Amino acid sequence: MAYKISVIGGINLDIGGRPSESLRLRDSNIGTISRSAGGVGFNIAKNLAERGTTVSLVSALGDDSDGGTLMLAARAAGIDITDTLVTGSLPTSRYLYVTDENGDMYTAVNDMRVTELITPEYLRDKMSEINRSDALVADANLRRDTLEYIAQRAKIPIYADSVSVAKCLKLKGLALRAIKPNMAEAEKLTGRDTPEEAAKALLESGVGRVFISLGTDGMYAAEVGNSCRVPCPEVVSGNTNGAGDAAMAAIILADLDGKDLEETARAAVEAAAQTVALQ
Numbered sequence: 001m002a003y004k005i006s007v008i009g010g011i012n013l014d015i016g017g018r019p020s021e022s023l024r025l026r027d028s029n030i031g032t033i034s035r036s037a038g039g040v041g042f043n044i045a046k047n048l049a050e051r052g053t054t055v056s057l058v059s060a061l062g063d064d065s066d067g068g069t070l071m072l073a074a075r076a077a078g079i080d081i082t083d084t085l086v087t088g089s090l091p092t093s094r095y096l097y098v099t100d101e102n103g104d105m106y107t108a109v110n111d112m113r114v115t116e117l118i119t120p121e122y123l124r125d126k127m128s129e130i131n132r133s134d135a136l137v138a139d140a141n142l143r144r145d146t147l148e149y150i151a152q153r154a155k156i157p158i159y160a161d162s163v164s165v166a167k168c169l170k171l172k173g174l175a176l177r178a179i180k181p182n183m184a185e186a187e188k189l190t191g192r193d194t195p196e197e198a199a200k201a202l203l204e205s206g207v208g209r210v211f212i213s214l215g216t217d218g219m220y221a222a223e224v225g226n227s228c229r230v231p232c233p234e235v236v237s238g239n240t241n242g243a244g245d246a247a248m249a250a251i252i253l254a255d256l257d258g259k260d261l262e263e264t265a266r267a268a269v270e271a272a273a274q275t276v277a278l279q
Contacts, residue, residue, distance in 0.1 A: 003256055004054040006130040008123070008150065009041025009139035009161070010115050011059040011074065011084070012093030013066045023100045031101075037073035038095055039112075040139040040161050043245030044252075047271070049078040051253060056080040056133075058126060060114045062092035083126050090114040115141045120149035131155045135177075135252055140167040151175055157208075159252050161245070162189070178209040178255060180248050180268070186212050195220035199227065209261065211251055211268060213244060221265035230265040233273040243272040 014036045019029035037046075045057045057079050061067035063086050070092060074081045090113050097108035123130075123146065130136060136154050138147060140163040147170055151158060157177035162168035168185040179202060187193050190201035199210040199222035212220045218232040250271035254264040 002052055002054065003134040003253070004056075004132070005045075005048055005135045005137060005252065006056050006058065006133040007041050007045040007048070007137040008058045008118065008130075008142065008146075009044070009137065010039035010093060010112055010141035010163075011037070011042035011057065011061065011070055012039040012095045012110070012112060013070060014038030015094060015096045017098045018103060019099075019101050021101055023098070023106055037070050037077075038242065039093060040141060040163050040245055041137070042070070042074065042079070043242050044137055044139070044161065044248050045074075045079045046077045047246050047249030048252065051249065053253070054080075056083065056130075058083045058085075058118065058123070058130075060085040060087065060093075060117045062086075062090055062114055063088040064092055066092035066094070085117055085122060087114065087117060090117070112141055116143055118142055118146055120146055123149060123153075127153045134256060135159060137161070137248070137252065139163050140170045142170070144170040147171065147174060157255075159248065159255075161248050162186075173205055175206040176208065178211065178251060179207050180211045180213065180244070180251060182213040182215070182244070186210075196222075196227070209251075209255065209264070211247075211265060213247065213272075219247075219265050219269050221261050223261050226261050228262045228265060230262065230269050232269050243275045246275040247272040 016034045019031035045055045049055045093112040095110045098106050100106050135157045137159045139161045151174045160171050160176050160179045162181040162185040165184050165188050186198035190198045192198040195212045202210045209223045218230045220229050247268040250267040254267040
């Protein structure tokens with residue numbers, strides 16, 4: 001079935017560096033540097049569009065060359081960005097990351113100040129159309145008051161990506177259909193240091209389904225009365241950037257299709273593994 005899904009979240013220019021040999025700190029490393037469209041909101045929307053979904057993205061861009069590049073990338077991916085805000089007051093978001101020689105992220109810095117302009121006031125006249133979608137995706141790049149507004153006004157299932165340890169607490173206590181944190185984010189959200197206990201706490205807080213990414217150990221998934229662990233498929237090591245967003249898109253579509261918890265978790269880890277293998 002073809003779905004219509006609205007995404008509210010970040011879009012940014014990804015600038016990535018990968019050393020050719022072992023990463024040396026406090027030194028210049030020989031390697032490759034890439035530039036591409038990214039951001040959790042954009043990546044999830046792109047993955048959904050690639051799977052035949054009608055997708056709209058509400059985000060924010062600076063009125064600059066990077067913003068123009070990202071608008072072209074979104075349209076080329078089949079994403080409707082009619083409601084994305086364009087401003088001259090702040091630059092387009094940029095995400096600068098460095099991986100190790102195997103493609104696993106070592107560190108990153110993001111400048112996503114423009115996303116703060118996605119306010120409840122900005123969304124007010126857009127929620128009616130958003131509620132005509134089959135599902136809504138929000139990421140923790142958004143302001144807390146914006147996320148609260150979305151949770152209060154949405155009449156459709158909300159799927160949330162916790163983005164990072166620094167931002168995940170903005171999702172705490174929101175009534176969500178599903179959430180996909182990694183273990184560090186889950187621990188920050190709940191204060192629990194095992195996936196089982198963290199998932200239990202999230203379910204008790206009102207989340208319908210919890211999918212905790214465990215990296216190369218796969219995924220722990222839970223809902224009331226049911227849980228499972230799904231191993232990660234073996235893949236050739238590569239750049240893991242965007243793998244979690246592919247997993248999120250797979251979770252949304254499998255859930256909308258009525259797949260059970262284990263089927264949904266397996267779809268997520270397979271989508272993430274395919275993304276890594278292609279990079």
